Amino acid sequence: MEKIYIIRFVLFIIMSFISFNPVHAMKESPNVEKFAQNGYKYDTFSTQEGRNISIIFIKHGSIAIDIDNYLVYIDPVSMFGNDFSVLPKADLILVTHEHQDHLDAKTISTLSTESTKVMTSRAVAEKIKAEPLSVGQRVDNKQGNFIFVTMPAYNITEGHLDFHPKSRGDVGFVISVDGFRIYVAGDTEDIPEMAQLADDDIDVAFLPVNQPFTMTPEQAIHAIEMIKPHIVYPYHFGQTDLTPIVNAFAGSDVDIRLRALE
Numbered sequence: 001m002e003k004i005y006i007i008r009f010v011l012f013i014i015m016s017f018i019s020f021n022p023v024h025a026m027k028e029s030p031n032v033e034k035f036a037q038n039g040y041k042y043d044t045f046s047t048q049e050g051r052n053i054s055i056i057f058i059k060h061g062s063i064a065i066d067i068d069n070y071l072v073y074i075d076p077v078s079m080f081g082n083d084f085s086v087l088p089k090a091d092l093i094l095v096t097h098e099h100q101d102h103l104d105a106k107t108i109s110t111l112s113t114e115s116t117k118v119m120t121s122r123a124v125a126e127k128i129k130a131e132p133l134s135v136g137q138r139v140d141n142k143q144g145n146f147i148f149v150t151m152p153a154y155n156i157t158e159g160h161l162d163f164h165p166k167s168r169g170d171v172g173f174v175i176s177v178d179g180f181r182i183y184v185a186g187d188t189e190d191i192p193e194m195a196q197l198a199d200d201d202i203d204v205a206f207l208p209v210n211q212p213f214t215m216t217p218e219q220a221i222h223a224i225e226m227i228k229p230h231i232v233y234p235y236h237f238g239q240t241d242l243t244p245i246v247n248a249f250a251g252s253d254v255d256i257r258l259r260a261l262e
Contacts (some may be wrong), residue, residue: 005184022165028044028052028054029051029052029054029066029068029069030067030069031054031066031088032044032054032066034087035056035064035087035088037201038086038087040056040057040058041056041259041260042055042056043055043257044064045180045203047178048178048179048180051064051067051246052066052067053065053067053177053180053182054066055067055182055204055233057233057259057260057261057262058076058082059081059082059260059262060080060235060236060261060262061074061075061100061102061186061187061236061243061261062076062077062080062082063075063184063206063210063261064076064087064159065175067144067145067146067177068245070091070092070143070144070145071088071089071091071092072090072091072092072093072094072144073092073094073111074093074094074095074173074184075094075095075102075103076090076093076104076107076108076111077100077101077102077103077104077106077107078104078106078107079100080101084107084110084111085110087111087114089116090111090113090116091115091116091117091143092116092117092118092119092144093108093111093112093116093117093118093119093145094119094148094169094173095108095119095120095121095130096153096171096173096184096187097121097123097153097164097168097170097171097186097187097188098120098121098123098124098168099187100151100185101102101236102187103120103124103128105127106160106242108128117131118130119131119132119133119139120132121133121168121169121170122134122172123168123169123170133150133171134150134169135150135151135152135171136150136151136152137149137150141207145177145179146176147176147177147225148173148174148175148176149173149174149176150171150172150173151172151173151174151185151186151193151194152166152169152170152172152188153171153172153173153185153186153187153188153191154166154168154170154189154191155188155213156190157211157212159212160189160211160212160213163212163213164187164188164213164259170186170187171187172184172185172186172188172195173186174200174202179201180203181202181203181204182202182203182204182205182206183197183202183205183227183229184205184206185205185206185207185223186208187208187213187236188208188214188215189214189215189219190219190223190226191203191217192219194226194227195226195227197226197227197228198226199227202227202228202229202230203229203230203231204229204230204231204232204233205224205229205231205232205233206232206233207220207224207232207233207234207235207244208233208234208236208237209236210233210236210238210239210240211240211243214236217240217241217242217243217244217245220234220242220245221245222249224245224249224254228254229254230253230254230255231254231255231257232245232254232255232256233257233259233261234256235259237261237262238261238262239262242256242258246258
C-alpha cells in the first residue's frame with residue numbers, strides 16, 4: 001500500500017512539472033518548412049513579445065529572414081547555384097548594392113508577387129524598379145510589424161576605396177523586431193559608424209570577411225569589438241580562414257556561429 005502511495009506521489013510530481021514547466025518546440029512557419037525541405041539551414045529566435053524570427057542561410061551574401069511568416073530576402077542571387085524557383089515568394093526584398101553577387105534582377109523577379117516590395121540602395125534603384133533607400137533612413141514596415149534603419153557600407157583601406165565608395169551610398173540594415181535587432185552589414189569594412197551600434201544592443205550581426213572587397217579577420221574582430229553583438233555570423237567570406245575570429249572570442253560573451261555562407 002505504501003508503495004502505491006509513493007508511486008502516485010512521484011507521478012503527481014512529474015505531471016506537475018509537465019503542467020507548470022512546458023517544454024515545447026517553436027512551431028516554424030510554412031516558409032521556413034519549405035526552406036528546410038530544400039536543404040537550407042536556419043536558426044530560430046523568439047522575441048520578447050513571443051514572435052518567431054528564423055534566419056535562413058542561403059549562400060555568400062544571400063540570407064532570408066522570416067518574421068512569423070512574413071518573409072524578407074536580403075541580396076538574393078542565383079550565381080552560387082541556388083534555385084529560387086522552389087523557394088517561398090518574398091514579402092520584402094532588400095538589396096545592399098549593385099554588384100552581381102548582391103543584385104540579381106532575374107532572381108528578384110522570380111521571388112516577387114504583385115504585393116512584393118523591393119527596396120534598395122539608390123544606385124540599385126536606378127537599375128531596377130525599386131524604392132530607393134538613403135543612408136540613415138528609417139522604415140516602418142507596418143505589414144510585417146517591424147522597423148529597419150539603413151547603415152552606411154563602404155571601404156576605408158587605401159587602394160580598395162573604389163570597390164565600395166562611400167559616395168555611392170551602399171547600405172546595410174539594422175532590422176528591429178520587438179526589440180530584437182539584426183545587423184546585416186552588406187559589403188563594408190570596419191567603418192567608424194559601427195561604433196554607434198554599441199548602444200543599440202545588437203542581438204545578431206552578419207559581417208562580411210573577405211579582402212580585398214570587405215574585411216580581413218582582424219578588421220572583423222575590430223568591428224565586433226565596436227558593435228558588441230551577442231551573436232555573430234561571418235558571411236560573404238569565400239575562402240577566408242575564420243579561425244582568428246573564432247579564437248578571439250572563445251570563452252567570451254560573443255557567440256561566433258559559422259554557417260555555409262562562403
